[in-house]
Amino acid sequence: MVSETSLPEILRARGLRLTAQRQLVLEAVHELGHATPEQLHAAVREVAAGVNITTIYRTLELLEDLGLVTHTHLSHGSPTYHPVSEDQHAHMVCRQCGAVSEVEPELLAPLAEELRRQRGFEVDIGHLALFGTCGECG
Amino acid sequence: MVSETSLPEILRARGLRLTAQRQLVLEAVHELGHATPEQLHAAVREVAAGVNITTIYRTLELLEDLGLVTHTHLSHGSPTYHPVSEDQHAHMVCRQCGAVSEVEPELLAPLAEELRRQRGFEVDIGHLALFGTCGECG
DNA sequence: CTAGGTGCAAATAGTTTGCAACTAC
DNA sequence: GTAGTTGCAAACTATTTGCACCTAG
Numbered sequence: 001m002v003s004e005t006s007l008p009e010i011l012r013a014r015g016l017r018l019t020a021q022r023q024l025v026l027e028a029v030h031e032l033g034h035a036t037p038e039q040l041h042a043a044v045r046e047v048a049a050g051v052n053i054t055t056i057y058r059t060l061e062l063l064e065d066l067g068l069v070t071h072t073h074l075s076h077g078s079p080t081y082h083p084v085s086e087d088q089h090a091h092m093v094c095r096q097c098g099a100v101s102e103v104e105p106e107l108l109a110p111l112a113e114e115l116r117r118q119r120g121f122e123v124d125i126g127h128l129a130l131f132g133t134c135g136e137c138g
Numbered sequence: 139m140v141s142e143t144s145l146p147e148i149l150r151a152r153g154l155r156l157t158a159q160r161q162l163v164l165e166a167v168h169e170l171g172h173a174t175p176e177q178l179h180a181a182v183r184e185v186a187a188g189v190n191i192t193t194i195y196r197t198l199e200l201l202e203d204l205g206l207v208t209h210t211h212l213s214h215g216s217p218t219y220h221p222v223s224e225d226q227h228a229h230m231v232c233r234q235c236g237a238v239s240e241v242e243p244e245l246l247a248p249l250a251e252e253l254r255r256q257r258g259f260e261v262d263i264g265h266l267a268l269f270g271t272c273g274e275c276g
Numbered sequence: 277c278t279a280g281g282t283g284c285a286a287a288t289a290g291t292t293t294g295c296a297a298c299t300a301c
Numbered sequence: 302g303t304a305g306t307t308g309c310a311a312a313c314t315a316t317t318t319g320c321a322c323c324t325a326g
């Protein structure tokens with residue numbers, strides 16, 4: 001499992017620098033679980049007020065490139081970022097109430113397998129969002 | 139099946155007006171199959187040059203409300219609209235080459251069934267996007 | 277010291293809104 | 302005639318870029 005601990009090494013291996021901002025953004029992604037750049041910015045600011053939103057965007061792009069975080073598009077608007085270290089899971093979004101819940105990867109495995117076999121398509125389960133209506137709202 | 143033919147009636151039933159713009163946008167959605175507001179605007183403009191992008195947005199919202207079209211978020215950026223009359227289908231987007239292909243609803247039926255049973259969640263299959271890597275790029 | 281990183285301001289893309297002019301009915 | 306509709310300009314939100322200054326190594 002890739003964790004925050006490895007950030008310094010991963011950066012060093014690429015000749016990149018470890019900065020407070022990068023640590024804070026990665027920590028915030030872990031803390032919040034699923035968060036938009038805006039939300040991460042707010043979280044980081046509570047610790048380091050001067051951090052610019054631009055840096056959040058640049059850092060998220062970097063962390064994603066380094067394989068430490070990914071993002072998904074849940075509904076409209078901003079993407080949400082989460083750690084890749086977490087169990088791969090899909091999201092289920094209710095269009096009525098906006099509730100987001102997680103879908104266990106086991107449920108998706110057969111579909112993923114089918115697509116791989118039939119089409120040679122490798123589904124990224126962590127980047128999957130199912131829209132619909134939840135039990136409460138249905 | 140709801141088709142373009144019913145637009146006048148559906149509008150009338152709500153006390154709304156049938157305009158050239160509305161017909162053109164709906165036709166464009168049918169013609170293009172999956173298109174962003176931008177692309178639909180371009181298509182409509184080929185027939186009626188004066189139509190404003192604002193009208194495209196407003197009309198898509200209306201048509202969606204009327205149940206004639208839906209939209210999905212394929213990858214980043216703009217949503218893509220398509221007719222609801224078409225067979226419900228999901229989309230498969232390759233993150234390398236950007237290719238979009240359709241996934242037959244049969245493949246998704248078991249998953250949808252499972253979620254309905256276990257969680258009472260009604261998945262909107264037409265609004266589903268699977269991201270990953272296609273055979274060519276893998 | 278110096279390449280990489282950050283903050284700030286400005287640019288850009290996508291979408292929404294206010295309002296006066298227009299038109300379907 | 303009149304309520305619904307449109308076009309235009311301006312506002313907004315989310316994101317990206319250019320650039321001078323700063324700092325980790």
